[in-house]
Amino acid sequence: MKRTFIVNYPIMISIGGIEKYLYYLMKYMLNHGVRVIWMQNIRFQTGKVYDDVIKDPRLEIVKVNSNLLFWFKHEKLNLSKDEEIVIFSCTTMAKLKADTIVRSFPDLNIKSIYGIPDTKGDAYYLEAIFCNPLKFMVYKCMCTVFTEWENNNHLCFYARKQIDALENNYHVHISNRDIKLLKDVESLPLLNYDELEKRIKRCNFTIITIGRFDFPHKQYILGLIRAYGRLKEKYPQIRLDIVGDGPHRFKVIQEIEKLNPNIQKDIKLLGSISPEVLPACIKHAHLNISVAGGVSVGAINGIMSIPARNYCEGECEVYGYLPEYLDYSVSTSPGNLVDTYIEKAINMSDFEYKKMCIESYESVYNSHKVDPNYLFGFSKCTKRYLVPLRTLLFLVVIDYIKKTKYFFTIFLKDRISQGMMNLKNKKSRC
Incomplete structure (x- = not known):
């Protein structure tokens, strides 16, 4: 059949x-x-x-x-x-x-x-x-x-x-x-130890996050931008690469524009990247802070990974490093401020950092079942x-009520905010 x-x-x-x-x-x-x-x-x-x-x-x-x-x-x-x-x-x-x-x-x-x-x-x-x-x-x-x-x-x-x-x-x-x-x-790739040896040096320390700009579900991204801004003066070597796109892109741009221009220049919005080429685009990163599938994507490429809190509407909260917190990739329970975890990853010894990268990889690889x-x-x-x-x-009627409520409470609010930002940008160019 x-x-x-x-x-x-x-x-x-x-x-x-x-x-x-x-x-x-x-x-x-x-x-x-x-x-x-x-x-x-x-x-x-x-x-x-x-x-x-x-x-x-x-x-x-x-x-x-x-x-x-x-x-x-x-x-x-x-x-x-x-x-x-x-x-x-x-x-x-x-x-x-x-x-x-x-x-x-x-x-x-x-x-x-x-x-x-x-x-x-x-x-x-x-x-x-x-x-x-x-x-x-x-x-x-x-x-x-x-x-x-x-x-x-x-x-x-x-x-x-x-x-x-x-x-x-x-x-x-x-x-x-x-x-x-x-x-x-698909089966997962084997760990690339040559790339790992380059990563250990951590000269320009790059933080990567991978996720759709869909808030409040993945609003930790806005908190991560603020955390990066707080740490940049103390650690001028840090960079922030953001992989993703979505309906709330304008909010991401707004958050970046609140930072000092010298801090903004080391933030890259990489947009949506095909799953096929994503590994090559993130191999330079040193720390992955994401939610859901984004956690595994970083870890399986040998990048030390931390799950962030889903539906985190304030500062970026995280739980801890893989492998211990692998099951927290879709968690919504309160976590801890991300700053401390970033600093620890920057300052730990080469031996400890390498060990954490390998453990991040193995935690995902060993839990991976293919069918x-x-x-x-x-x-x-x-x-x-x-x-x-x-x-x-009854549920069809509920769906119509939900769409009406969404339109008046969320959609219009976002459109007005986006329109105000576009108007502000237009005036600044004049």
Whole structure:
């Protein structure tokens, strides 16, 4: 039976853990005879870093209408009974939309799987954006929905802390936890000891951070810029390289512009970089401070790595060095101010620094499990379950309320801030 993989993740704009995983997965499947369909939101331009996959003629693109009046309107999907079909989603509402595809093909073998990539946020916990009594109503509804999804094997996770978060929030017991952790698509490279020997010297000490400019989720980036500014006078040899892009790029620029011009000049915004060339672009770095998948990217390239706090809206908080704090890459619990950890990395002996780089690498390498066909194997135990239409209708209404609330409380505020910054820059050029 022919395999078909539907990627229900309509926006591939900038670098991030989900995007990187899907990039390698789609690439692997296209090269191994799997039919791959990408549900693309036509409103957003795709990041060029993914061109070799997105522009591959073997990839089938089904356009999704971005008009907010339509909850989920897309071009026709051509599917048949002789296909083993897996549709993969990465947000709660996307999972509900994927299930409408399953509902519209009652005679086909379609398995809808939800890969949960985070520990908090209203994209995954729908009730988070609301206040009571609506919050309680949505929460009770989602408790039931997630229980059924778990009972029917629809859920998998990027990290263990995401399992803990879901269990704690909805009081749902996740069985066979290890089996439900997504597996990597590609084998990891061996540690490059020649590059490591160069890195040990730490002449120009470069701090790297890798992440999408998506705040407040990755707002530690703003705190890291401030920490760099505080330390630059004491350690003039330090540099800060920022890999990433996203909707809050203007906030990153605003934060940099608050610093003295002499401090600003050693900050580089490298933009989004293809996963294929990223290792070559960061090999000069000495300390990686990131969250989620960015932690592993630095560590596997032999860079001493520290997980930062997710959803950190004040100063940049961190937990400690790998390997001890590997599981904290998606943590939201309070950490410690980053400054001390940067200073320690600058001042430690060559022997200790080399040891920490190797341990960062080994912690990721040893926890790495490869199975590019994992989702099709996982789907063998997935049972057909669809949210009742009455529940679905309620959640569709909730989604419209959420979008309206977002528009008036976040989107307009960001647009006004960005407009003010553009006006300020325009005046300064005159």
